[in-house]
Amino acid sequence: MTNSHNERLNFLGRNLLSGCLLGIGFVAFIDEAVFHQLLHWHHFYDKSTPDIGLVSDGVFHAFSWFSTVAGVFLVSDLSRRNAWWPKRWIGGFLLGGGGFNLFDGTVQHKLLRIHQIRYNVEITPYDWVWNILAAIMVIAGLIIVSNTGQKAKVMKGTA
Amino acid sequence: MKHHHVHHASEMPNDLLLALPFVLAVLIYPLLGLGSNKRHKRWPIYRYICWVSGVLSAAVALIGPVANLAHENFIAHMVGHLFLGMLAPLLLAHAAPMTLLMRTLSVGHARKLSRVLKSFPVRIYCHPVVASILNIGGLTVLYTTELYSAMHHYALLHIIVHLHIFLAGYLYTISIIYIDPAPHRYSFILRAIVLILSLAAHGILSKYIYAYPPAGVPIEQAQMGGMIMYYGGDIVEVVLIFFFCQKWYKAARPRTSVSISH
Secondary structure, eight states: OHHHHHHHHHTHHHHHHHHHHHHHHHHHHHIIIIIIIISOOSOSOOTTOOHHHHHHHHHHHHHHHHHHHHHHHHHHHHHHTTOOOHHHHHHHHHHHHHHHHHHIIIIIIIISOOOOSSSSSOOHHHHHHHHHHHHHHHHHHHHHHHHHHHHHHHHHHHO | OTTTSTTOGGGSOOHHHHHHHHHHHHHHHHHHHHHHTTTSSOOOHHHHHHHHHHHHHHHHHHSSHHHHHHTTOHHHHHHHHHIIIIIHHHHHHHTOHHHHHHHHSOHHHHHHHHHHHTSHHHHHHTSHHHHHIIIIIHHHHHHHSTHHHHHTTOHHHHHHHHHHHHHHHHHHHHHHSOSSOOSSOOOHHHHHHHHHHHHHHHHHHHHHHHHSOOTTOOHHHHHHHHHHHHHHHHHHHHHHHHHHHHHHHHHTOOSHHHHHHO
8 A cells, every 4th residue: 555655656747647648649539539420520621721730730630649559558557566546647637638628629720720610500609618628627637636746745745 | 635545554564573572572581480490489470470461561552453443543542552651561560570681691691781780871761750751751742743643654663652652661660669670779759759740741641632632633532542541541550659659668667666576
């Protein structure tokens, strides 16, 4: 028990990172599976996309694949070290997933105008729901991460 | 009309001649494997499987029905490209041909080969950044210039382009995941960044093809081809990422905690 807690303290960053990476991978997967393939709300390519938007979309698409796979390997690494801290990991997951969605909903959809959430509808409510959900995820993630960080500090102090 | 005289079979070297290197490759590898078993540990079965399926994947793009259709159909061309430039290199890299060659050769020759592999030009070509520029840059030139349509007019150009797609794909693969001895090993972080950026470039190029067809390609074929390149590329890329991360997982295994738990 104490042993595993000590290991957790040595891998605070890796817990956060693997949660973040899998959070990003998860929302990117939902984006692709639900919005592109099932609902057909998103388009493969939107003619109005500027070049910078295409580049940004490409980098994030590649990064989300990488982060999913790398995230899984990082979790297995933590678990073989007995250092996996699920609570902190979930904090990272919410932070990564929410942060990515917020970036997608503000910078990519609005600023770079890559593609919209849905076409031929009044887009404003979709944008608000999307971005508010993302912001809630980020805030919840931040609270959990700082909580576990505080806890870790206390434990390190008493150790 | 430009299009009509383009695809005469007689302009392309016949299939039998094209098949020869593939047949040789399939035959020589097992001979080396079995031959070297006398002096070394048994060469693993899965490496033979990787080699043969890798050679067959490469062959798909150059001989047989897909290759024949690819002369006039961009979708078939793109399927062939995925096999030749992505799947075949990944499979062949896992067959570890250099390791096999090294243990087959006499010590003297193996040393000479190893000196060649460590030489400056080889080191440059095997640098992840150089290899991925050769790979993605080559594809960009192929699909955004007249090269794609010119390739169907000149048999020699056709062969050179396909050879480049394969070799650049292979160099790229072995510069990212180290299975054979590498002239110089770069950090996981550097290779991860190059991997992500080159996958991104591959995806961007697919969408570019979708929107702006290469000269002479009908828009429907370009759209379908672009999507095959994008999603088909994703499948092979995820496998590549998996092996890359697995290498990290093995390299990063905890050494001290094992002794504690015993």
